[in-house]
Amino acid sequence: MATTTGYKKLINDPFEAVDEALEGFVGAHAELVALAEPRVVARRRPAQNKVGVVVGGGSGHEPAFVGYVGLGIADAAACGNIFASPPPNVVLGAIHAANHGRGVIMGYGNYAGDVMNFGLAAQLAAAEGIDVREIRVSDDVASAPASEKAKRRGIAGDIVVFKCVGAAAEQGMSLADVERIAIKSNEATRSMGVALSPCEVPGAGRPTFELPPDQIEIGMGVHGEPGIKRGPLQPADEVVAELVGAIVEDMGDDRRGDVALLVNGLGATAYLDQYIVYRAARRGLESSGMRVVRSYVGEYITSLEMAGVSVTVTTLDDELTSLLDAPSATVRFTV
């Protein structure tokens, strides 16, 4: 099939892109992961006697979500079509791959499609006698006010929450305790992004949004959902000041002490830029009285070839810090 795309993509049939990429992923990382069934990536060596952890969502966010399957984070990832939640049967397959008899927790970004499909899968699993809990990550401060935290989208905060949840499960915590960690880490995590240029869903034939060459969009979502403000491209320090300013304002009583800072590249932004963003974000947080004690910079959850970054700040206590530091061996996050 011909691809009518304004973007140069190294793909074949756009409808086969997800499965071909997954085949490549499990082939490249066969020591860590295997395809348990179509669209379900699981640990090569299943864990035992722990709470199962399932992550997932639409494809097109690589290395999310498959890059977090392995020791210390997820047991299985459920993969959907590009920017579309996996259907219930795929999520149920991931639950089966992750279930070791102590219950399963599912982590995913808070989007209507994911909520419906993961929710249906949880009901199917419950009918089989599997105790399933869910954490809908909602870290994007641009997507709803602080008073409506539960309505917020999940963006790069996914990674911080998944790491804490995965570590808690790996340490043998009960399902109730893992769920407590999930809620706590999500509550402590805030993000905001900026887009510089759009991405294009393979087969869509057009970019997901239009952005003039000299314009950027603050608060844009990880799928190109419109943000809160469009304006001229400014130096990195000024753009980051807006992102960090919005996060810090949202933090309220969390605006103190130690934080983790994650700078996430959206797919087409150079690591050079990402480290300049990190520098500015760190300075901004420190000038607001916080100490950046854990740092992560790189592509953790992308939007195909979108250019831009997001900044994620997590308020830490000893428990969350130790969970972030706990050993993990996954394709994208190894401690």
Added chain:
Amino acid sequence: MRDCVLAATKAVEASRDELSRLDAAAGDGDHGVTMALAARAVRKTLDDAPDLGGEPLVTRLALAMGSVGGAIGPIYATSLLAVAARMRSVARAGAPSVEDMAGCAAAAESAIAALGGAKPGDKTILDALHPAVKALQQANDAGADIADALTAAASAASEGAAKSAEMVAAVGRASRLGERSRGLADPGASSLALILEAFAQAYRDPA
């Protein structure tokens, strides 16, 4: 019914770019591609079960639509399962009546409203489905035949989808835009209108 379903899959595939454009404005731009994948799954269902019709086919189509995931997968799956349940409850020999079709459409509307918590006016698929349900009921009251009833339902759905452009999204991904969601038609309403138009045309002018 099989020919009508097939016509709908072709209409969806032909409109892939337009549906993606509508979705890009407020959402994540995947609707055209996801619906094209759904059309592909539906056609495979038709090919795999060449003799299937009626309620068993609708049930299989629900699973095919659900298999694409996203938000639209569960929405079509749950509504088609409601249609199948309604067909079972009124099972009788012979072709369906306009009254049967109005009942099935109303069941689909209730199922979607229950799933997503939306109501007409929220800029969702219901803004095409609700007028279609009303049109079918009016057609039944007026004693219209199936072809006229389907045509009226499709027209009502298209008008509803067009009107959704002036609405502000209240649920789903686009709701985070508030006022900025005004201006373009809802992609889910638009694709349903396309499907109903193709359905009505295929019924009226069999290939």
